[in-house]
Amino acid sequence: xxxxxxxxxxxxxxxxxxxxxxxxxxxxxxxxxxxxxxxxxxxxxxxxxxxxxxxxxxxxxxxxxxxxxxxxxxxxxxxxxxxxxxxxxxxxxxxxxxxxxxxxxxxxxxxxxxxxxxxxxxxxxxxxxxxxxxxxxxxxxxxxxxxxxxxxxxxxxxxxxxxxxxxxxxxxxxxxxxxxxxxxxxxxxxxxxxxxxxxxxxxxxxxxxxxxxxxxxxxxxxxxxxxxxxx
Amino acid sequence: xxxxxxxxxxxxxxxxxxxxxxxxxxxxxxxxxxxxxxxxxxxxxxxxxxxxxxxxxxxxxxxxxxxxxxxxxxxxxxxxxxxxxxxxxxxxxxxxxxxxxxxxxxxxxxxxxxxxxxxxxxxxxxxxxxxxxxxxxxxxxxxxxxxxxxxxxxxxxxxxxxxxxxxxxxxxxxxxxxxxxxxxxxxxxxxxxxxxxxxxxxxxxxxxxxxxxxxxxxxxxxxxxxxxxxx
DNA sequence: GCGCTGTCAAGAGCAGTGCTCTCGTTTTTG
DNA sequence: CAAAAACGAGAGCACTGCTCTTGACAGCGC
Numbered sequence: 001x002x003x004x005x006x007x008x009x010x011x012x013x014x015x016x017x018x019x020x021x022x023x024x025x026x027x028x029x030x031x032x033x034x035x036x037x038x039x040x041x042x043x044x045x046x047x048x049x050x051x052x053x054x055x056x057x058x059x060x061x062x063x064x065x066x067x068x069x070x071x072x073x074x075x076x077x078x079x080x081x082x083x084x085x086x087x088x089x090x091x092x093x094x095x096x097x098x099x100x101x102x103x104x105x106x107x108x109x110x111x112x113x114x115x116x117x118x119x120x121x122x123x124x125x126x127x128x129x130x131x132x133x134x135x136x137x138x139x140x141x142x143x144x145x146x147x148x149x150x151x152x153x154x155x156x157x158x159x160x161x162x163x164x165x166x167x168x169x170x171x172x173x174x175x176x177x178x179x180x181x182x183x184x185x186x187x188x189x190x191x192x193x194x195x196x197x198x199x200x201x202x203x204x205x206x207x208x209x210x211x212x213x214x215x216x217x218x219x220x221x222x223x224x225x226x227x228x229x230x231x
Numbered sequence: 232x233x234x235x236x237x238x239x240x241x242x243x244x245x246x247x248x249x250x251x252x253x254x255x256x257x258x259x260x261x262x263x264x265x266x267x268x269x270x271x272x273x274x275x276x277x278x279x280x281x282x283x284x285x286x287x288x289x290x291x292x293x294x295x296x297x298x299x300x301x302x303x304x305x306x307x308x309x310x311x312x313x314x315x316x317x318x319x320x321x322x323x324x325x326x327x328x329x330x331x332x333x334x335x336x337x338x339x340x341x342x343x344x345x346x347x348x349x350x351x352x353x354x355x356x357x358x359x360x361x362x363x364x365x366x367x368x369x370x371x372x373x374x375x376x377x378x379x380x381x382x383x384x385x386x387x388x389x390x391x392x393x394x395x396x397x398x399x400x401x402x403x404x405x406x407x408x409x410x411x412x413x414x415x416x417x418x419x420x421x422x423x424x425x426x427x428x429x430x431x432x433x434x435x436x437x438x439x440x441x442x443x444x445x446x447x448x449x450x451x452x453x454x455x456x457x458x459x460x461x462x
Numbered sequence: 463g464c465g466c467t468g469t470c471a472a473g474a475g476c477a478g479t480g481c482t483c484t485c486g487t488t489t490t491t492g
Numbered sequence: 493c494a495a496a497a498a499c500g501a502g503a504g505c506a507c508t509g510c511t512c513t514t515g516a517c518a519g520c521g522c
């Protein structure tokens with residue numbers, strides 16, 4: 001393993017890397033990813049802009065690092081919210097998860113936009129992001145798994161056919177064997193609905209209709225809990 | 232009214248405005264809004280970059296014009312798809328609407344991102360965009376209205392309380408008086424789910440799970456049609 | 463302790479951006 | 493016909509991401 005005592009150089013490098021990300025995150029929160037400027041970050045840190053390239057080979061790499069941090073911040077928040085909920089109350093956990101996502105998004109709109117808005121770089125999500133990105137979806141299926149056997153579907157799930165049945169059964173076998181394929185797809189539907197609704201609110205698509213979205217959001221969270229059959 | 236025969240200058244201006252938008256749309260489709268450059272547009276048109284500012288006061292204004300055009304293109308596409316469906320088959324119309332949105336989005340990913348991704352300008356959606364932006368949602372409630380009286384809800388809608396009841400009753404009275412408040416909210420839920428799912432597919436959030444999303448999309452469209460009670 | 467080697471910050475510079483201002487020219491208008 | 497408005501082009505400002513070179517310093521084996 002790496003030694004605990006590093007050379008002065010290595011410690012300085014690690015510290016500066018953190019400081020750069022900290023300042024970049026500040027500017028991101030202030031002005032959005034669009035206006036995040038390497039030169040401005042360097043200026044705020046009192047160093048030459050060229051020196052920054054020793055730590056992040058390009059602006060996109062800095063953004064990727066911020067994306068990973070944001071995914072982890074959201075993951076921490078949501079996992080903690082779920083953990084604080086009663087262990088035997090899947091609906092309370094569901095509520096905590098959904099409201100955790102929304103609250104975090106409203107507190108960090110630019111970071112949320114970085115995760116779920118238009119992808120900034122050339123469409124290719126680096127490999128390092130997929131694990132942090134999976135945390136909230138995994139927490140969501142964990143909540144559903146915790147309710148397995150007690151699920152109560154008011155409306156039966158339509159049968160899965162052909163390619164969808166194959167895709168779903170592979171996924172279910174890998175990550176939620178105690179849950180039926182139909183319920184699993186409903187979980188994915190609810191996840192996309194949650195992100196769609198939060199994006200609507202943050203991106204201003206609800207201004208003419210449910211402008212203070214609190215009541216609508218709370219209601220929809222319950223409806224989607226019913227949709228996946230949570231007790 | 233304005234005369235049909237305009238001065239040569241006015242006709243030239245109108246034509247050049249269209250040409251600028253055409254070229255900008257080309258570059259938008261190629262590289263995305265991020266890389267859309269006024270200078271590059273001017274270069275392609277063989278004119279000085281400064282001359283462009285006589286037609287669009289800023290880059291954001293050009294983008295706003297493109298946003299309006301994109302909303303209208305999507306609106307045309309969806310309205311036409313619904314109109315081509317059997318008049319007495321709300322579920323077929325629903326299918327046409329949802330698949331119309333997805334198909335258009337897949338054919339014009341950057342323009343879709345412009346509409347439903349991270350808002351590019353300073354968060355304020357200009358007044359001119361809200362009418363074109365409302366076309367697809369309005370088409371969606373029209374489909375539901377067309378099925379009023381024949382709706383079949385497998386799972387009853389949770390009662391709307393407090394602020395939500397007030398917001399919804401105002402909206403329902405204004406745009407869908409023959410539909411119950413509960414069904415109306417489910418329509419909004421389905422709309423946000425649709426956009427969330429298409430965004431997931433286009434922005435790469437489905438790569439690990441339902442990567443070819445065709446089967447999952449088709450299945451979910453039917454599930455959401457059930458959700459709003461379409462016959 | 464000494465020198466080599468790799469790492470580092472800094473500066474200059476390149477190509478590009480949005481945007482403003484001025485300056486002649488052209489077209490419309492009174 | 494003359495005044496006024498609109499127009500295209502050019503120069504220029506302040507900024508961006510990024511590259512290359514230069515000189516200084518730290519860490520290592522000897």
